[in-house]
């Protein structure tokens with residue numbers, strides 16, 4: 001049987017970040033197991049690459065601020081440019097009710113130190129994104145240090161930096177179960193290539209994370225949620241530096257990436273097929289109509305069906321990450337349920353979990369609101385509304 005000090009299940013951006021941060025703190029013999037044949041086969045390869053600190057709860061703002069700090073030195077740390085560009089996130093309110101909710105979020109952000117986030121009147125909104133149709137806009141909020149990142153480059157950076165510190169990544173290796181000791185702790189991870197004896201296990205299995213937790217008898221409330229993205233043909237119609245533009249009313253948002261305009265709008269997912277990642281052509285028509293109505297410059301721009309895609313969010317019940325030792329299995333560590341914010345928060349989550357596993361507590365940030373026991377205690381975070 002091969003052995004490892006820590007086996008990380010999942011080599012997406014979060015698992016890679018955890019493995020790197022453990023190795024950087026001196027852990028040796030860390031192995032990442034991923035059933036994909038190479039990097040990016042999970043949600044990380046399907047993310048659009050937004051980064052924001054405009055959240056409605058203190059802990060999410062703080063996670064973003066820590067992540068941002070780490071993004072600024074990512075290249076020095078890993079040797080790879082994470083593509084962090086400060087294009088900003090522009091949230092648009094259609095009425096006073098929405099504006100009040102955005103303003104309330106901004107109050108939390110300011111209290112956490114995000115002083116550059118500002119409220120906008122309709123004229124400011126038009127200045128920041130002149131492509132928007134006139135009318136129906138009561139105002140908005142904007143943070144100039146929000147913007148974009150390159151998910152696959154971040155993954156590449158953490159994998160490369162981890163490898164230099166001795167992390168082994170085994171692609172094409174599916175974790176299929178655990179061997180448990182009498183006290184309920186994990187002695188080995190069973191895989192498609194044989195068992196790996198371990199001192200500790202990290203569950204970084206993204207939208208699929210509930211199953212590995214179940215092998216240890218841990219109920220992990222993480223469920224997949226399909227997220228679809230429509231892409232126009234390359235058109236150069238909107239500037240690459242346009243802020244991520246989000247309509248608070250229905251969550252419709254758009255950005256420009258590599259010359260294409262990406263259009264997104266949340267949907268409930270496919271009934272009875274939670275892991276389905278097919279693209280629904282009726283949804284593409286719907287989101288295209290919305291885009292053309294709200295951004296007149298897109299009226300004659302075609303969608304490229306081959307460039308549209310879907311992937312999975314890893315939802316937790318309160319839409320906040322779940323971070324720390326699993327209740328009832330002290331050598332299983334959870335870093336799950338980022339609820340669609342996992343790429344932007346990966347630098348922070350990896351850093352914090354390495355602190356927890358090394359020191360027993362996260363020194364950089366109070367992560368009590370993310371503790372895995374909060375659901376059992378009946379003390380979840382408030383579910384974010386618009387932000």
Ligand SMILES: Cc1cc2nc3c(=O)[nH]c(=O)nc-3n(C[C@H](O)[C@H](O)[C@H](O)COP(=O)(O)OP(=O)(O)OC[C@H]3O[C@@H](n4cnc5c(N)ncnc54)[C@H](O)[C@@H]3O)c2cc1C
Nearest residue numbers: 010012013014035042043044048050175206311342343344
């Ligand atoms: C359309 C879309 C847009 C998004 N946009 C953004 C965005 O703008 N910003 C942002 O921050 N986030 C965004 N996200 C969310 C983001 O992609 C995820 O939060 C993030 O990738 C989670 O990282 P992860 O490492 O946990 O998961 P993943 O990248 O999914 O990695 C999990 C890995 O676990 C492996 N695995 C699972 N089970 C097993 C097993 N039993 N054995 C071995 N391996 C296993 C999988 O193969 C996978 O590689 C978006 C997601 C989608 C779908």
